[in-house]
Amino acid sequence: MITIALSKGRVANAFLEKLRVLGIAIEPGSEKSLQFYDSSMLLKFILVKADDVPTYVQSAVAELGVVGSDVLKEYEFDGYELLDLKIGSCKLCLAGPATHAYYEKTWVTVASKYPKSTELFLKNSGKLGTVIKLNGSVELGPVVGISDVIVDLVESGRTLRDNNLIVIEEIEDVSTRLISNPVAYKTKFEAINRLIERLKNIEKEILNVQ
Template identity: 35%
Template sequence: MLRIALAKGRLESESISYLEKCGYTFPEKSDRKLLIRDSENNIELLSVKPLDVPIYVYSGIADIGICGTDSIVESGLSLIQPMKLPFGICSMVVASFPDFKFNGRRTKIATKFPISTKKYLSSKSIDADIIKLNGSVELAPVVGLADAIVDIVQTGRTLKEHGLTIIDEVYKISAMVCVNNVSYRTKRMDLQFFFDKLWKLLDS
């Protein structure tokens, strides 16, 4: 049996829908169930928090994970990533007020994604303090907690509501398939069968 960890929320719904289009069926599916099976195809789904998906995969509890690029980056874990899926599309961005510039002075950046932020700042040789928040990062520049934020943006509507604009893109995000390194060797045939189904739909 292949065990797949899915990121709770909208991405989970889109992942299940995609798997159903590939021919899998989940008669037990429910918003409240954390574990559902397709017994006929030997597939088991685990519903976990997005940032926990890579941990479940890396530890071997799950053979496969489907989560956003950001979850993999933030985990800092080395995972096999055989394919990108055509949903969960958005961007990790730097945002602030329209007149904001990285002008050499030490800057404060608020974010829920410290690893992504640190990598971005390092790549740009920007000196900044990272303030880790757990929600509502858009508020940080408005109340003076930070000069700018790094956050995930899909439509940009929330940024506009707070008078913020996109300063730069950190990276693009989509749903990614990640695989446990041991499972990749020991369950190669089962994984290949699963991947073939996904590739077939991707190419259709």
């Protein structure tokens, strides 16, 4: 059996949908419980907070994990990133009010859920600044004056527009990754690789079904 730690919510639902396409049956609604199995009992799923997925995988509680690359970078995940699942693709961006002259400032205050990625970005950009860690509603930062700009995930850009913010710079692409603990990958190599190959070819499988 392979245990997969799933990041609760949209990511888990999208991943389980992919498995259903592959013919891996999961009782609809079973994902409401925090721990469930596929019908063949070959896969066990645990639903956890996104930030905890790398911990479950790193400590070998789960052999595989499904989580965003933003979380992996922030966690400094030291295991294997086996596959880009192309779920929840978006961009990590620097954003701020249109009036903010970011490029002219040498010192900026940045609010973000991703302090490590933000610090690295500032360092690589040759900027000095303070990073303020916020756990949500990051867009409010410049609106209420807690920060000059923000670093956050941007998908459609609607939340930014709603708060009169614009993308100043795209930092990197973010998407959901299938991750593994190195030992688990090696000890269950064949089963994991079979699953990876099927996930890689999912587009073909969809065509076959149609």
